Structures are given as structure tokens and as C-alpha cells.
Amino acid sequence: MTIETAIAANRFGLGARPGDLDRMGDPQDWLRRQIARAEKPDPVLGALGDTPTVINEIFELRRQRNEMRKAGEEFVNEYAKTVRKHYAAQVLARYQHAANTDAPFRERLVHFFTNHFAVSADKQPMPAIAGLFEQEAIRPNVTGKFADLLIAVEQHPAMLTYLDNQRSIGPGSRAGKAAARRAPERNLGLNENLAREILELHTLGVDGGYTQTDVTTFAKVITGWSVAADNDVRRNGADAVGTFFFRSRAHEPGTQRILGKRYPDSGVNQGVAVLRDLAVHPATARYLATKLARHFVSDVPREALVAQLEAVWLDTGADLGAVANALVAHDACWAEEKQKYKSPHDFVISAFRALDYTPDKPQLLFAMLEQLGQTPYRPGSPAGWPDTADDWGSADALYKRIEWAGAVGDQAGTRAKPLPLARAVLGPSLSPGTIKALAGAESGGQGLALLLASPDFLRR
Amino acid sequence: MLDRRTLIQAAIATAAVGPRLAFAKADTEKRLLVVLLRGAADGLSWVAPYGDPNYAGLRGQLAIGAPGASDGVHKIDGTFGLHPAFDWLAQRFAAGDALAVHAVASPYRERSHFDGQDALENGTATALGKRDGWLNRAIAPLGGELGNETAIAIGTTTPLLLRGETRVANWAPSRLPGVDDDTLSRLARLYENDEFLHARLAQAIESQAIADDAGNMGGKRRRGNAQQQFRQTLGQAAKFLTAENGPRIAVVDSGGWDTHANQGAATGGLANRFRGLDAALAEFHKGMGATWRDTAVLIMTEFGRTVRVNGTRGTDHGTAGAAVLVGGGVRGGRVIADWPGLNAGALYQGRDLYPTTDLRSLCKATLIEHLKLDAAHIDRAVFPDNTPVPVLDGLFA
Numbered sequence: 001m002t003i004e005t006a007i008a009a010n011r012f013g014l015g016a017r018p019g020d021l022d023r024m025g026d027p028q029d030w031l032r033r034q035i036a037r038a039e040k041p042d043p044v045l046g047a048l049g050d051t052p053t054v055i056n057e058i059f060e061l062r063r064q065r066n067e068m069r070k071a072g073e074e075f076v077n078e079y080a081k082t083v084r085k086h087y088a089a090q091v092l093a094r095y096q097h098a099a100n101t102d103a104p105f106r107e108r109l110v111h112f113f114t115n116h117f118a119v120s121a122d123k124q125p126m127p128a129i130a131g132l133f134e135q136e137a138i139r140p141n142v143t144g145k146f147a148d149l150l151i152a153v154e155q156h157p158a159m160l161t162y163l164d165n166q167r168s169i170g171p172g173s174r175a176g177k178a179a180a181r182r183a184p185e186r187n188l189g190l191n192e193n194l195a196r197e198i199l200e201l202h203t204l205g206v207d208g209g210y211t212q213t214d215v216t217t218f219a220k221v222i223t224g225w226s227v228a229a230d231n232d233v234r235r236n237g238a239d240a241v242g243t244f245f246f247r248s249r250a251h252e253p254g255t256q257r258i259l260g261k262r263y264p265d266s267g268v269n270q271g272v273a274v275l276r277d278l279a280v281h282p283a284t285a286r287y288l289a290t291k292l293a294r295h296f297v298s299d300v301p302r303e304a305l306v307a308q309l310e311a312v313w314l315d316t317g318a319d320l321g322a323v324a325n326a327l328v329a330h331d332a333c334w335a336e337e338k339q340k341y342k343s344p345h346d347f348v349i350s351a352f353r354a355l356d357y358t359p360d361k362p363q364l365l366f367a368m369l370e371q372l373g374q375t376p377y378r379p380g381s382p383a384g385w386p387d388t389a390d391d392w393g394s395a396d397a398l399y400k401r402i403e404w405a406g407a408v409g410d411q412a413g414t415r416a417k418p419l420p421l422a423r424a425v426l427g428p429s430l431s432p433g434t435i436k437a438l439a440g441a442e443s444g445g446q447g448l449a450l451l452l453a454s455p456d457f458l459r460r
Numbered sequence: 461m462l463d464r465r466t467l468i469q470a471a472i473a474t475a476a477v478g479p480r481l482a483f484a485k486a487d488t489e490k491r492l493l494v495v496l497l498r499g500a501a502d503g504l505s506w507v508a509p510y511g512d513p514n515y516a517g518l519r520g521q522l523a524i525g526a527p528g529a530s531d532g533v534h535k536i537d538g539t540f541g542l543h544p545a546f547d548w549l550a551q552r553f554a555a556g557d558a559l560a561v562h563a564v565a566s567p568y569r570e571r572s573h574f575d576g577q578d579a580l581e582n583g584t585a586t587a588l589g590k591r592d593g594w595l596n597r598a599i600a601p602l603g604g605e606l607g608n609e610t611a612i613a614i615g616t617t618t619p620l621l622l623r624g625e626t627r628v629a630n631w632a633p634s635r636l637p638g639v640d641d642d643t644l645s646r647l648a649r650l651y652e653n654d655e656f657l658h659a660r661l662a663q664a665i666e667s668q669a670i671a672d673d674a675g676n677m678g679g680k681r682r683r684g685n686a687q688q689q690f691r692q693t694l695g696q697a698a699k700f701l702t703a704e705n706g707p708r709i710a711v712v713d714s715g716g717w718d719t720h721a722n723q724g725a726a727t728g729g730l731a732n733r734f735r736g737l738d739a740a741l742a743e744f745h746k747g748m749g750a751t752w753r754d755t756a757v758l759i760m761t762e763f764g765r766t767v768r769v770n771g772t773r774g775t776d777h778g779t780a781g782a783a784v785l786v787g788g789g790v791r792g793g794r795v796i797a798d799w800p801g802l803n804a805g806a807l808y809q810g811r812d813l814y815p816t817t818d819l820r821s822l823c824k825a826t827l828i829e830h831l832k833l834d835a836a837h838i839d840r841a842v843f844p845d846n847t848p849v850p851v852l853d854g855l856f857a
Binding site: 188192193201207368380386389390402437455 | 587635646647652656659770
């Protein structure tokens with residue numbers, strides 16, 4: 001077994017399970033196979049339902065709650081209860097899948113892009129659909145063309161709701177003119193939020209060379225991109241409540257100019273055309289190449305690596321599978337030194353996998369991630385979670401990991417066999433200092449705590 | 461029997477780095493709490509210019525009423541009033557130890573939260589202007605060796621404002637079970653050759669000891685909704701700032717101020733946030749006790765919000781807004797503003813409150829006149845590109 005085996009499992013993947021390193025074979029082949037083939041569907045994820053069904057259910061409950069509230073009746077808040085139920089199920093399924101998947105490199109890409117396109121569960125009704133957004137918009141698209149991923153994301157009801165686009169109305173559209181006549185004081189109209197974040201966070205990056213005018217114009221282009229409501233189904237020909245719906249009445253008519261290029265009005269396709277161009281824009285290539293290199297390899301990635309990923313991005317028309325393979329092929333990704341301090345999310349998943357543990361109590365899972373500083377699907381802003389040791393490595397955050405490691409050790413008690421376990425999951429990347437500490441531990445439980453809190457396990 | 465703190469200290473002291481543990485008293489009796497409102501808190505609701513002839517018209521359903529009206533502002537002067545949710549803060553204005561600065565903005569002139577916050581915290585006009593925080597640079601003379609931190613961030617992560625070369629402490633309440641001392645000692649040895657982890661473990665143990673000493677809160681009972689938790693956070697900040705040999709400066713984050721939709725006026729979403737902030741500040745005031753006379757609280761946000769209401773009964777990212785300074789030594793009871801007015805021609809880019817005061821003038825005043833830091837140091841190292849901008853003077857007694 002070589003050091004590359006341990007690196008493939010722990011740096012590219014989500015952390016080794018006991019036995020993984022022995023079974024892997026050639027590390028690069030193992031990684032490339034995960035990119036070449038989609039995983040077979042996981043029934044745990046499949047049982048979560050889909051966004052339209054869940055939206056239908058919770059919006060109906062919300063309507064009933066509001067009626068009861070208006071009538072002043074005593075009521076049980078079934079809406080809030082149901083949102084929490086979906087949230088718990090989606091979080092549990094996500095971490096169960098991560099603990100057990102045989103394609104952990106692919107799964108890391110899923111988590112990376114879910115965070116890149118963050119919808120945060122601190123805004124309703126995101127808790128009920130953030131996990132479904134990951135399953136529907138992100139998971140099927142992480143090794144295809146970035147443009148397809150981008151379009152799936154920006155047309156998903158979660159993103160349209162999270163960044164307020166479902167209510168954005170073109171001032172020159174039929175709906176906009178009608179609203180101005182009927183209710184001028186409500187000033188119904190354009191909302192720039194989604195357009196701005198697409199440019200700033202999803203594609204070009206904040207230094208990507210766009211202007212405030214580009215933001216406003218792009219916001220006009222995607223007016224009408226919305227989520228189907230009841231009357232859209234009854235009267236406007238939408239398929240089902242809670243699906244993407246292009247509301248042509250709200251769409252700003254006319255040709256628009258963005259980043260110097262003209263986009264004639266082609267309804268929904270006007271926005272699609274802009275997204276396709278943004279996906280292969282040089283600023284997008286640089287921004288995503290940097291983020292990927294930072295995520296997988298180092299807080300300060302080498303320029304040669306970023307440049308290579310950027311070149312592949314541009315040469316392949318932003319083929320994410322090709323970019324992932326370029327990462328696998330690059331020497332900088334195989335440096336022996338562990339340069340990444342794990343995020344709490346990475347830390348917890350790698351501990352689950354090392355312990356061959358499948359979480360089964362959503363409240364416990366939720367509480368531990370919250371305490372360690374990374375509440376599931378809840379980064380608090382559309383920028384997603386940060387990704388450097390500066391962000392995660394505070395003294396207090398380290399102390400909480402140690403407390404958590406101690407609690408895990410206590411649970412395992414004398415059953416734990418820390419040194420063989422450490423060798424099984426860290427392989428040749430296990431350092432002499434950690435070996436010495438584990439060998440001298442006073443109990444299996446303490447040894448396990450020391451392993452989880454060791455420099456070897458806190459980094460990847 | 462050795463207590464836990466002594467035991468762990470001994471274990472760490474034997475390790476290579478061997479730091480002295482215990483916050484040493486910084487060279488000042490003054491205390492500073494900085495509250496960062498993330499998401500761009502709406503200055504025109506917070507400190508409402510009810511007396512501006514264009515305010516009610518432009519703000520429409522989001523306008524806060526004049527003093528005396530039902531749900532009207534707490535009157536500060538003939539132009540400005542405090543949002544009605546701020547009962548405690550209004551008392552401080554009446555008592556003369558709170559002031560607001562209006563039409564104030566950092567020099568950042570775009571409208572991204574993330575860049576705006578970075579600029580606010582790094583003290584320059586752009587997100588990448590500096591990689592460290594202005595408060596970190598400012599406190600360099602006060603000391604910040606391991607075990608000698610002048611400042612503490614209360615929260616899971618340290619905000620950029622406090623990040624940089626000067627070492628600062630960090631603490632957040634824990635609901636996890638404690639870890640036993642023998643395991644901590646062994647980890648201290650395991651981290652011996654790992655400077656990053658070793659330093660952090662030492663610091664964490666010291667913070668834990670203060671939090672435990674301070675009324676045995678330990679933070680283990682952190683419960684309730686976000687607003688109740690924020691109140692507990694400020695209560696904890698007071699414990700750190702009043703601890704003997706504790707830190708002198710604390711920074712806390714408050715999120716959720718990005719009111720694009722259904723912002724509300726005297727009641728509603730934003731009003732609830734204001735009420736929570738007010739209750740948390742009251743908790744802090746109570747916790748500071750007699751030390752309040754040496755304390756200043758600076759409350760600021762990355763930028764203001766649009767003057768007009770948007771299509772979803774909220775407001776979008778704007779430019780100038782408000783900031784508040786409150787504390788025992790503050791000469792308050794007033795609003796400081798070179799008020800540009802809200803008539804159409806006076807708005808920044810036709811949409812935002814025009815910035816007339818550089819927020820850094822307020823920060824500078826706090827550093828120089830409250831913390832008594834050397835003005836030349838501030839000009840040289842803290843806000844080097846802001847030298848010509850005058851310090852707002854006369855803010856402190």
C-alpha cells in the first residue's frame with residue numbers, strides 16, 4: 001500500500017472506512033472510475049420525495065395555518081412540524097449516504113457544488129427543500145457540463161425562492177404595467193438578488209468584470225423565472241405546483257445587453273443563453289478553478305494547479321468530469337503533506353466512515369453538527385460555508401472537536417482498538433507521534449478520542 | 461487536589477511552546493464591544509429620519525411614524541427617532557450615553573454583502589484591500605501573545621475584523637460533554653510539534669476556565685431561539701469583559717438583517733430583529749455593572765438599504781445608513797449627521813442615502829478617544845488610506 005492510497009481516500013474522498021485502503025487498487029483508477037460512472041441510486045435518498053410534492057404539501061399546511069390564525073382558533077402548527085420533518089429526513093439521508101457511499105470522490109463534488117450554490121435553511125421554506133435541491137439540481141450534474149448544472153440550479157424552485165426571483169417582475173412586462181396601474185404604492189417590480197448572486201457567487205466571481213448595469217439588466221432577463229402556484233396550473237398551463245415555471249406575463253420584453261453581448265428576447269431562452277455564456281466565461285473558469293483547488297488541496301493552492309484546471313475548463317467547454325480528472329492527474333494534489341484542515345462537515349463524515357457508523361438519530365446528528373459549527377444546509381448566506389483553516393481552526397472550534405472526540409471515545413469504551421483502526425484508515429499517512437500517543441493510551445476509548453483529535457485526522 | 465485548570469496548564473507548560481496561561485491585563489481599563497450586523501441593517505428604519513419631508517412618501521408602507529403617533533419613533537431630535545422596538549436603547553439616549561451617526565458608510569461603494577463586510581472589517585474601500593481586520597491592527601500595542609489576548613471573538617468563528625497578526629481569543633458556548641483532563645494533557649503532548657493546534661488548545665483551555673469561573677455558566681445551557689441565544693451571547697461577552705485579567709475587547713456577530721421581502725415597519729420581521737438586539741444590549745449593560753462607565757459599544761453594518769421600497773415590500777442593497785455608539789463614557793443623546801436629505805436629487809445614484817460621513821471616522825474616534833490608542837499608530841497602521849478624514853471628535857466625555 002502506498003501513501004497515494006491514503007491520499008485518494010482521505011483527501012479526494014470523504015475518509016477511508018476500515019478495509020477501503022486494502023480494496024482500492026490503483027488510487028488514480030479508483031478516482032477516475034467514480035467520475036466515469038454515476039452511482040447506482042441509493043434508496044435512502046430516493047425515499048425523500050421530490051420538490052413539487054413537498055412544496056404542495058407544506059404550502060397547503062401553511063394556508064390552513066394562516067386561516068386558523070386569522071380566525072383566532074387554537075391550532076397545532078402542522079406546517080412548522082412538517083417542514084422540520086422533511087428537514088430532518090433530508091439531513092439524515094445526506095449523512096447516511098456520505099457515511100456509506102462507495103463513490104466518495106463523486107460525493108465530495110456533490111457537497112462542494114451544493115455549497116457553491118448555497119441555499120441556506122435559515123429562510124423558509126428552505127429547510128424542507130434544501131436537501132431535495134441537492135438531490136435534484138446538483139447530484140445528477142456534477143460530472144457533466146457546468147452549464148447544465150448552472151441551469152438546473154437557477155431554475156430550481158429552491159434557488160428561485162431563496163434569492164427572491166419568483167416575485168421579480170419586469171417593469172415593462174404585462175404584469176408590471178398592470179401592477180403599476182392597480183397598486184402603484186406597492187411598487188411591485190424588479191428584484192436583483194438572484195441576478196447579482198449568479199454573477200458574483202455562482203459564475204464570474206466578484207472581480208469578474210461585471211457592472212451594476214449588468215446586474216440590473218440580467219435581473220430583467222430572468223424576470224418570469226418562477227415557481228408554479230395554484231393558478232399557474234389552473235389557468236396558465238404550468239405542469240404542477242412547485243415546478244419551475246416561466247411566467248411570460250412578468251418577463252421584461254426586449255433585447256438586453258450583458259457584458260457587451262446582445263441577447264434578443266427569446267422568452268425563457270434569453271436567460272438560458274446568458275447562463276450558457278457565463279458558464280464558459282474566462283472569469284468563471286478562473287474563479288471555479290481556484291475554489292476547487294482550494295477545496296481539495298490547499299488554502300493557498302499553487303498557481304500551476306489553478307492554471308491547469310482553468311485551462312481544462314476552457315478547453316472542454318466547462319466539462320466538470322474533465323476538470324475532476326485534471327485534479328486527479330495533477331502532482332500538486334498528491335503532495336504528502338496534509339495541507340487542508342477539515343471543515344466540521346468533513347471531520348464528522350470522515351469519523352463516521354472510520355468508525356463504520358451510520359447515523360440514525362436525526363436530532364443527535366443535527367446537534368453535533370451545530371455544535372461543531374456547521375449546521376446542515378445552513379451556511380447563513382448565499383456565499384456558502386468558507387473553506388480555509390482560518391475559518392474553521394479557531395481555538396474554541398478545536399476544543400469542541402476534542403470534546404466530541406472524547407464523547408465518541410466514551411461511547412466506544414473498551415471496544416475500541418485505536419491503533420489498528422488508525423492504520424486501517426490512515427495507512428502510510430499515520431505519523432509516528434500519533435502512533436506513540438495511541439499506543440500509550442490508557443483505554444481503547446481514550447485512544448479513539450486521541451485518534452479523532454490527532455493532527456493526522458484533523459487534516460487531510 | 462489540583463483543579464482542572466492548574467492540571468492542564470501544567471501539562472501544556474511542559475510542552476515545547478510553554479506559554480504562560482492567563483489573560484494578562486491589557487494596558488487599559490477601557491472596554492469595547494463591537495456588534496457586527498451582517499446583511500445590511502436598514503438605517504432608515506433603525507434611526508428613522510421621520511422629520512425629512514420626503515421620508516414618509518418614499519418609504520411608503522415601510523416608513524416609521526413620527527413621535528407621538530401610535531407605533532411612532534422614540535424621538536431623538538426634530539429630524540430623527542429611534543425605531544419603536546428599541547425600548548432599552550431609547551432610555552440610553554434619554555440618559556445621554558447613546559448616540560447615532562447617520563448617512564454614514566464605509567468607503568466601499570458596491571453592493572455585495574460579502575465584499576461590503578470584508579471592506580467594513582478590513583478598513584479599506586475594497587474586499588481585498590487588506591487581508592486582516594482593522595481592529596486587529598489597532599490593538600497590536602495592547603498585546604496579544606498567547607495567554608495575553610486583549611480581544612475575544614464570541615462565536616464559532618473569528619470575524620475578519622479581529623483576524624490578523626495579533627493573537628486574539630475565541631469562545632462559543634458548548635453543549636457537548638466535557639472532556640477529561642488526562643485526555644487533554646495527552647493531546648497537548650501530541651500537539652507539541654504542531655504549532656497551529658498546540659496554540660489553539662492552550663487558548664481554548666484558558667477561555668473555558670474563564671467561562672466556567674464567570675458565574676458557572678459554561679454555556680452548557682444555551683437554549684431558545686436565535687434572539688434568546690444572541691441575548692445569552694451578549695451576557696457572555698459581559699462576563700468575559702468583566703473577568704479579572706480578562707480581555708478588554710469583544711466582537712460579536714448578528715446575522716439576518718438582509719430584508720429584501722416583507723420588511724415590515726413598526727412591527728414585522730425587522731422590528732422583531734431590532735427588539736432582539738435591544739434586549740441583548742440590555743443584557744450586556746446589566747452584566748457590565750459598574751464597568752459600564754468604562755465601556756463603549758459600537759454597532760455597525762456593512763451598508764445601508766435602498767430608500768425606496770422594492771417590489772417585494774422590502775428594500776435592496778444600498779449605500780449609507782446608520783451606526784450607533786452607546787456606553788458609560790459616551791457623550792450621547794444626539795444624532796450626528798451631515799444630513800444629505802432624501803429629495804430625489806440628493807440620493808446616491810438616484811436610489812440610496814448619500815454617504816456624508818466615513819464610518820472609519822467613528823471607528824477612529826473610538827480607538828483614539830475611548831481606547832486611548834496613539835493617533836499616529838492609527839493613521840500609520842490601521843487606516844492608512846484614511847489619514848485626511850478627520851476623527852469625529854467630542855464623542856467621549
